[in-house]
Amino acid sequence: MSVGDGxxxxxxxxxxxxxxxxxxxxxxxLLAAARRLIDxxxxxxxxxxxxxxxxxxxxxxxxxxxxxxxxxxIVLLDEDEKTEQRAFMFGPPPLGPGAPPLTRLIAxxxxxxxxxxDHRVLLADANTDPHMRFNAPATLHRTHVRxxxxxxxxxxxxxxxxxxxxxxxxxxxxxxxxxxxGHDLDRQGDAWESLARKLCxx
Amino acid sequence: MSVGDGxxxxxxxxxxxxxxxxxxxxxxxLLAAARRLIDxxxxxxxxxxxxxxxxxxxxxxxxxxxxxxxxxxIVLLDEDEKTEQRAFMFGPPPLGPGAPPLTRLIAxxxxxxxxxxDHRVLLADANTDPHMRFNAPATLHRTHVRxxxxxxxxxxxxxxxxxxxxxxxxxxxxxxxxxxxGHDLDRQGDAWESLARKLCxx
Numbered sequence: 001m002s003v004g005d006g007x008x009x010x011x012x013x014x015x016x017x018x019x020x021x022x023x024x025x026x027x028x029x030l031l032a033a034a035r036r037l038i039d040x041x042x043x044x045x046x047x048x049x050x051x052x053x054x055x056x057x058x059x060x061x062x063x064x065x066x067x068x069x070x071x072x073x074i075v076l077l078d079e080d081e082k083t084e085q086r087a088f089m090f091g092p093p094p095l096g097p098g099a100p101p102l103t104r105l106i107a108x109x110x111x112x113x114x115x116x117x118d119h120r121v122l123l124a125d126a127n128t129d130p131h132m133r134f135n136a137p138a139t140l141h142r143t144h145v146r147x148x149x150x151x152x153x154x155x156x157x158x159x160x161x162x163x164x165x166x167x168x169x170x171x172x173x174x175x176x177x178x179x180x181x182g183h184d185l186d187r188q189g190d191a192w193e194s195l196a197r198k199l200c201x202x
Numbered sequence: 203m204s205v206g207d208g209x210x211x212x213x214x215x216x217x218x219x220x221x222x223x224x225x226x227x228x229x230x231x232l233l234a235a236a237r238r239l240i241d242x243x244x245x246x247x248x249x250x251x252x253x254x255x256x257x258x259x260x261x262x263x264x265x266x267x268x269x270x271x272x273x274x275x276i277v278l279l280d281e282d283e284k285t286e287q288r289a290f291m292f293g294p295p296p297l298g299p300g301a302p303p304l305t306r307l308i309a310x311x312x313x314x315x316x317x318x319x320d321h322r323v324l325l326a327d328a329n330t331d332p333h334m335r336f337n338a339p340a341t342l343h344r345t346h347v348r349x350x351x352x353x354x355x356x357x358x359x360x361x362x363x364x365x366x367x368x369x370x371x372x373x374x375x376x377x378x379x380x381x382x383x384g385h386d387l388d389r390q391g392d393a394w395e396s397l398a399r400k401l402c403x404x
Contacts, residue, residue, distance in 0.1 A: 156399075164370065168365060195358065
């Protein structure tokens with residue numbers, strides 16, 4: 001329900017802030033309802049009808065706002081990605097700044113494994129598009145891991161080592177580990193830590 | 203045109219070996235023609251009409267034999283995969299047995315990079331199916347890399363290190379490196395060697 005983002009200094013008519021407020025309110029209601037339903041029953045079973053009903057908002061508004069069910073899911077994923085990014089870039093240690101680089105790298109992997117598992121369906125969809133795997137959306141994670149490797153004084157080809165580490169967080173791989181091999185997230189976190197320690201030479 | 207594979211001890215009529223010979227001859231002609239055309243112009247521009255014409259075989263025979271263009275391409279990939287597998291399992295060193303494990307691992311990566319680049323279109327297709335990425339077709343490569351890491355006395359989580367190494371041979375990643383970043387196969391081979399040496403502690 002935050003109002004006024006980006007509006008400072010722009011000429012606005014009397015009616016615009018009111019419409020924006022309504023739209024923002026509906027958006028917030030719809031996203032909150034979608035999150036609540038997904039938490040309760042998992043993303044796969046939640047329909048657009050469910051979301052509109054739970055939010056007390058017309059289905060037409062829901063579709064106008066998000067385009068499709070996939071559009072709604074992408075907005076939810078994007079919001080969660082931003083929250084996670086803030087946590088590892090600006091949040092408290094050991095995930096955020098203040099802890100030694102290797103400690104942050106280990107915390108990042110364990111945190112991200114949980115995120116990937118919680119968002120595995122949407123992330124696996126994105127995975128089928130190679131541009132999603134190696135370009136814009138993945139770049140921040142790549143930059144973060146590479147920065148921590150460099151800060152830890154890691155020797156060798158840092159780009160290759162970054163790719164190598166991130167392959168353990170691939171949504172399809174994480175799902176395969178859990179569903180086909182029975183390796184839970186703690187065990188996968190240990191594997192991440194083992195590889196991170198080895199690359200950082202500790 | 204090998205005849206008799208699996209036929210020993212089985213009762214056959216007089217006509218069967220002749221039909222088998224014809225079928226085998228057509229198959230060999232079609233595959234040889236497809237390979238020649240792909241070598242000349244790249245896989246993307248070769249049509250089923252081209253293959254049938256070049257082989258001097260009816261188009262109906264081509265479709266009956268391989269089902270579809272995709273089916274033909276999969277047979278070609280499969281044949282090449284088997285040739286490569288024989289080379290790293292039974293061929294001369296440094297790829298095959300006889301060289302030290304790390305030397306073999308380095309040779310495998312450089313060899314496989316070239317294979318992946320040459321077959322990138324088909325492999326990228328297979329990549330969109332997570333079962334293709336982590337199950338049967340990929341298992342032999344996974345087993346081979348893990349075996350060499352173990353033979354080299356590598357410490358830590360060998361499964362994670364195997365996944366990490368193999369991520370550098372992912373068809374989408376290799377293509378991204380070449381086409382978006384301008385990193386040729388030699389440079390990628392150096393990155394593979396750098397990571398392999400680090401994991402093996404050399």
